[in-house]
Amino acid sequence: MKKTVLLTRPLAMNAEDQVRFREAGYGRFYEIPLCEIKQLPIPESIKNKINAAEWLFFTSQAPVKSVLGVVEKGHRPLIAVIGKKTGAMVQACGFEVAFVSPQETKEQLVSAWQERFPSGTSIFYSKSQLADDYIEEHLGIQNEVTGSVLYQNVFPDESKAELAKLLNLDELSAVYFASPSAWHRFLSVYEKTAKKTLMFYAIGKTTEKAINECGYEARLLRRQDGKNAGDPEQTC
Numbered sequence: 001m002k003k004t005v006l007l008t009r010p011l012a013m014n015a016e017d018q019v020r021f022r023e024a025g026y027g028r029f030y031e032i033p034l035c036e037i038k039q040l041p042i043p044e045s046i047k048n049k050i051n052a053a054e055w056l057f058f059t060s061q062a063p064v065k066s067v068l069g070v071v072e073k074g075h076r077p078l079i080a081v082i083g084k085k086t087g088a089m090v091q092a093c094g095f096e097v098a099f100v101s102p103q104e105t106k107e108q109l110v111s112a113w114q115e116r117f118p119s120g121t122s123i124f125y126s127k128s129q130l131a132d133d134y135i136e137e138h139l140g141i142q143n144e145v146t147g148s149v150l151y152q153n154v155f156p157d158e159s160k161a162e163l164a165k166l167l168n169l170d171e172l173s174a175v176y177f178a179s180p181s182a183w184h185r186f187l188s189v190y191e192k193t194a195k196k197t198l199m200f201y202a203i204g205k206t207t208e209k210a211i212n213e214c215g216y217e218a219r220l221l222r223r224q225d226g227k228n229a230g231d232p233e234q235t236c
Contacts, residue, residue, distance in 0.1 A: 002027030180210035
């Protein structure tokens, strides 16, 4: 019987993961996205904040188009990002990236940015409802930082039903997670089933920690480029 793995990221993000697991001996793939990104309308007051900010921070690809879409003509903010893909999306929108975090974590973004740039500036940071206040708390002491929830990361109802059906079929060998939120959403369904033994794979130490703290073991994977991955919000 072929080993099977469940991929839990959005469908468009699974191509490289399929190659990785195929090389590891998995012959069958299930794909059930455990997150869906829903953009929220941007109020005029927030548009003003965006256009008044000297810096825009993006820790995810999700809000890039909507935020840059309201930047007024002639305003060229400095932009800091987590992840090359987020940077590429910024460039595709016609803007330059001034700073890319050396590692894909908010901690590294903050510390490395502080080392390179002077304090006393203004920063706008768009995030989901799941994000913490790390950037605001650590950069807000010496800078004017506005954090605003501009998109929601939700667990689609259809994915819940599909996941429950798959788990009850007892056909899975492993499940792959790229964020703590994906793990917790999976767990909320998994614990209502017979909880058949599965291998859990995690990208990023934060995701690995989330799995371990729930009493399960996880095998930590490395990114395709060989670097340790963090858990940027876009990973889902």
